[in-house]
Amino acid sequence: MKIINETFKWASSLTQRNDTKYIIIHHRAGDGDVQSIHQGHIERGFSGIGYHFYVRKNGEVHKGRPIGTVGAHTLGKNQDSIGVCFEGNFEKEFAMSSAQQKSGKELIDYLKTLYPMAKVHRHSDFQRTACPGKKFPFDKIKEGVKDMTVDEAVEIVQAKSGLEDETIEFLLCYKYGEELIKKIAEAMI
Numbered sequence: 001m002k003i004i005n006e007t008f009k010w011a012s013s014l015t016q017r018n019d020t021k022y023i024i025i026h027h028r029a030g031d032g033d034v035q036s037i038h039q040g041h042i043e044r045g046f047s048g049i050g051y052h053f054y055v056r057k058n059g060e061v062h063k064g065r066p067i068g069t070v071g072a073h074t075l076g077k078n079q080d081s082i083g084v085c086f087e088g089n090f091e092k093e094f095a096m097s098s099a100q101q102k103s104g105k106e107l108i109d110y111l112k113t114l115y116p117m118a119k120v121h122r123h124s125d126f127q128r129t130a131c132p133g134k135k136f137p138f139d140k141i142k143e144g145v146k147d148m149t150v151d152e153a154v155e156i157v158q159a160k161s162g163l164e165d166e167t168i169e170f171l172l173c174y175k176y177g178e179e180l181i182k183k184i185a186e187a188m189i
């Protein structure tokens with residue numbers, strides 16, 4: 001999967017995001033290139049394209065908003081999520097093309113390496129919307145995506161920091177030890 005860079009003219013400045021708890025999946029409910037989404041979102045009063053990535057039917061993955069910025073795609077969750085949009089309307093279309101499904105899956109897997117703590121959700125998990133459509137192959141896109149376990153987190157922290165077993169155990173003794181160790185591991189990746 002190759003991510004295609006895009007140049008956008010932003011209508012207003014973007015804000016850096018401080019947290020990434022979710023990767024949120026959308027469909028476009030239509031077809032067209034990434035610049036047409038950008039234009040449409042400007043017309044709706046956004047700074048520009050509200051999604052961070054756009055996966056086309058032919059399998060191309062395009063960059064949208066810079067990955068570290070606050071998006072405009074899911075009310076109440078833009079501050080701590082990445083938005084990924086799929087071309088098409090999966091309320092109506094029966095099947096996603098294999099090229100789009102393959103790239104979409106690769107993109108999600110890649111994003112999970114950047115943000116191992118982020119959970120993959122549908123837009124409709126957070127808002128009353130049909131998005132990404134009842135025929136969207138969510139389970140296929142999410143297949144094999146797993147959240148980091150405490151053991152994996154401990155391994156990362158040990159490998160990167162060279163801390164002793166006892167120090168890690170000590171960190172785990174805190175009330176929020178498991179979350180803490182995962183956070184440390186995430187910061188080290």
Ligand SMILES: [Zn+2]
Nearest residue numbers: 026027123131
């Ligand atoms: Zn959506």
